[in-house]
Amino acid sequence: MxxxxxxxxxxxxxxxxxxxxxxxxxxxxxxxxxxxxxxxxxxxxxxxNPEQLFAAGYAACFQSALMVVARRERQDVTGSTVTAEVGIGAINGGAGYGLEVALVVSLPGIADRAVAEDLVAKAHQVCPYSNATRGNIAVDLKLA
Missing domain, CATH: 2.20.25.10 (N-terminal domain of TfIIb)
Structure with missing residues (x-):
């Protein structure tokens, strides 16, 4: 799509x-x-390298999306961080290269894990990088 x-x-x-x-x-x-x-x-x-540039952009964009979602949900994400880990490797038996991403989100001010997971999932729906990569590369969402 x-x-x-x-x-x-x-x-x-x-x-x-x-x-x-x-x-x-x-x-x-x-x-x-x-x-x-x-x-x-x-x-x-x-x-x-391009992967570091992509990781920096994705981390910054995702954290902004997280802050938008937190504001809507009346949650305080002060002190939060997002670390993007971008891996590159061979695909299609070595015929090309692909990327994978892990987003590691730290929400020290959110004690309830279910609330934290909900915020991260909603941010993943808002973030332009997530929307651009959805269905194209593996993006693993992790709570730190």
Whole structure:
């Protein structure tokens, strides 16, 4: 199922030079980073990599969604954190590559585990990254 955006509120634009071993920069200059394959994939590791950038974006976006849901549910998520763990590996017998994600959510102010799980599940329905990846890659939701 394709999700159609009803009204675009913002468009980010970034350009890569050199693929996984080069540089990535946004059109406004706020992001300008060297990218390099991690040592685990045969690279130098002397830069960030697309998986780290994806993990950072997903973690920030998911936590924002969590805060929206918590506000709606009248729950306090002060001090919460979201850690995104993005794995990359071979798929289709080595014919290509795929991603998997684990989102580890810490909600120190929510004592009731059922309430915490409900907030995380609802945030997963709100988060644009979750909506973009749903049905495409495995996303494991975990409470820290």
């Amino acid at each position: 394709t999700i159609a955006v009803e009204k675009v509120l913002y468009t980010a634009k970034a350009t890569a030079h050199g693929g996984r071993d080069g540089k990535v920069a946004s059109d406004d200059g706020k992001l300008d980073v060297v990218v390099a394959p991690p040592a685990e994939m045969g690279g130098t590791g002397n830069g960030t």
